Amino acid sequence: MLQTDSVPTAQAAAPIVAKRDGRSVTFDRGRIYEALVKAFTEVHGAMDPVRHRTVEQLTARAEREICARFPVDVQIYEVQNAVEHVLISAHEHQVAEAYTTYRLRRDLRRSQATDIGAAVDQLLDKDSAVVNENANKDAGVFNTQRDLTAGAVGKAIGMRMLPPHVANAHQKGDLHFHDLDYHPYAPMTNCCIIDFESMMRDGFRIGNADVEAPKSIQTATAQIAQIIANVSSSQYGGCSVNRIDELLAPYAEANFTKHMAHAARWIADAGKHKEYARERTLKDIYDAMQSLEYEINTLFTTNGQTPFTTLGFGLGEGWYEREIQQAILRVRLHGLGREKRTAIFPKLVFTLKRGLNLEPADPNYDIKTLAVECSTKRMYPDVLSYDKLVEITGSFKVPMGCRSFLQGWSDADGSDRVEGRMNLGVVTLNLPRIALEAAGSKDRFWEILEERLGTAHDALVFRIARCKEAQVTNAPILYAFGAFGQRLAPTDDVDALFRDGRATVSLGYIGLYEVAAAFHGGAWEDDAEAKEFTLDVVRTLAARARSWTAASGYQFSVYATPSESLTDRFARLDKEKFGSVPDITDKDYYTNSFHYDVRKNPTPFDKLDFEKDYPQFSAGGFIHYCEYPVLQQNPKALEAVWDYAYDRVGYLGTNTPIDQCYECGYRGDFDATARGFACPQCGNGNPATCDVVKRTCGYLGNPQARPMVHGRHTEISSRVKHMDGPTGTVGEA
Secondary structure, three states: OOOOOOOOOOOOOOOOOOOEOOOEEEEOHHHHHHHHHHHHHHHOOOOHHHHHHHHHHHHHHHHHHHHHHHEEEHHHHHHHHHHHHHHOOOOOHHHHHHHHHHHHHHHHHHHHHOOOHHHHHHHOOOHHHHHHOOOOOOOOOOHHHHHHOOOHHHHHHHHHHHHHHHHHHHHHEEEEEEEOOOOOOOOOOOOOOOOOHHHHOOHHHHHHHHEEOOHHHHHHHHHHHHHHHHHHHOOOOOOEEEOOOHHEEEEEEHHHHHHHHHHHHHHHHHHHHHHHHHHHHHHHHHHHHHHHHHHHOEEEEOOEEEOOOEEEEOOOHHHHHHHHHHHHHHHHHHOOOOEEOOOOOOEEEEEEEOOOOOOOOOHHHHHHHHHHHHHHHOOOOOOHHHHHHHHHHHHOOOOEOOEEEEOEOOOOOOOOOOOOOEEEEEEEHHHHHHHHOOOOOOHHHHHHHHHHHHHHHHHHHHHHHHHHHHHHOOOOOHHHHOOOOOOOOOOOOHHHHOOOOOOEEEEEEOHHHHHHHHHOOOOOOOOHHHHHHHHHHHHHHHHHHOOOOOOHHOOEEEEOOOOHHHHHHHHHHHHHHHOOOOOOOOOOOOOOOOOOOOOOOOOHHHHHHHHOOOOHOOEEOEEEEEEEEOOOOOOOHHHHHHHHHHOOOOEEEEOOOEEEEEOOOOEOOOOEEOOOOOOOOOOOOOOOHHHOOOEEEOOOHHHEEEEEOOOHHHHHHHHHHHOOOOOOOOOOO
């Protein structure tokens, strides 16, 4: 039987443990203690003081045996064998079995992560973690299924390619190496702002066609769609059109010049020439923007999804620019098809700027009013606050895809350069796990964070190194034909486009709310000490990113991760490891980035005041959201929030119910059901006769159109409610 004498301290020096992933770490008795607590809890239920005392004694006995037998170096499996021996000798047979089973499950899970057969089986079994990982992919169609199959293989191979300690950290859930289905299997880049201006000015090549400069706005928008499709098939992230109103203005002017020439030939009254040309040009602009909307929504890239595309606009001041801005908004308001459905893509981002469109006296205020109306009815556009964005990121630019922002960067002639730049990928830290492992000690939290940052740094350095291995011929549209801003020869080094801050690589994070909850309780938002602690966390991340940038010459940025399936994955893994912890793992999801707890209902103004302090330390990617009731009859309420946000946050999205039922005419918020979503007025849930649009992690989606996976449509419905958007409410003023 186990003796109950006091726990002696081991006299021998702690050995160095050789981990499976190749790391060497100093022996830590705390890890044995944690594993034994888990095994005892599994066998006996909740721990009490007697069981804690027993675990302490068993841990001390295992420590003495390990240090005596292995004074210098010890393999991890030898540590585990010693623990099992101590349990058996103490007649804790059931606990020994639970401990051994847990270790076996971990080993099997680690092995399966690199097993191609296991990855494909997971896909064939329609594991929701696989088929629903990307909210922008419809797993029911053939080309997406093919891409998911290739992705399953790519993930398994990618796990083998990662540095072993990075692969181990990803598999355990200490961090997340994003987009493993594409990278590192292929040296692909993530998201970008395409250099459309130079491509359309100088021409480009796609497939067998040499494409010349467009002579009209209709041809220009057609070329934009072609470029988007090809770029999206050559990378794995989103792509953006920066300042599209200004980009397209010269081509609209070409239309006007052509119409003036026609008028001079066919209309005798010279006084009507300009009126005729303006009317025809207005129709050309509207038709061109409508065609672009349809082309993007009907595109399918080689990775099985509609290209994640963002259009940025709002800063143009001339007649052509103004008309292009208004056409973009009116096309979106009109909707797609006979039923006027809400377009999912492109994501629209409208820029507010004081003196241009922010206030009633500004020359483009009428366009802001139209943008507000569009957002109340179609959820887009989101808005950028020009001055605040420049303050946070160093220069103005549209986000790449959802929320990834480039930092200010000047090219050789000293001018600010935005277009033709890109991101090389993201690695996200599981911050709530660090807080849970710290067990109430902030000193321990900082120690673990430093350790995890080291692993994250290695993962990001690996991402850079892998991207540098690409050849120009791997993606001609990116490297040879101008999408990335330069035209490289086949033998040129692609690293010329990445180094010296031209590209970014991103350190992501999730769960600041849960981190503070671990130390200050779940209702900490009004606790100044708690908030300062969370700010210290992101300050630390930003400081490390700056030091890594200075040491390497590559721009490391901090990214407030849009977590998609990661919000579930980390929480699920941590619930397995730590059990159900109030306000942390008991919710079964983690809060995205720095956002306010989604279970609370602050006003939009309170929410923005709370969140505004974080983006300066997350300049590589961020967005704020507020949730509203139906706003279609009250656009001034939304405008009031936009105005309040202007000097506080750089990027703001709108969450408002815009679901539509074509059976009874209802407009508002559909009810989530076991089979998807249903009209609250007539019960209609048929995707053919209703339009359900929800915001998920920064962009819109139609969950009603997704097929059910093992009847788990409610999971999709629930995830929609726990992503970025549902926080911050405003009444109908």
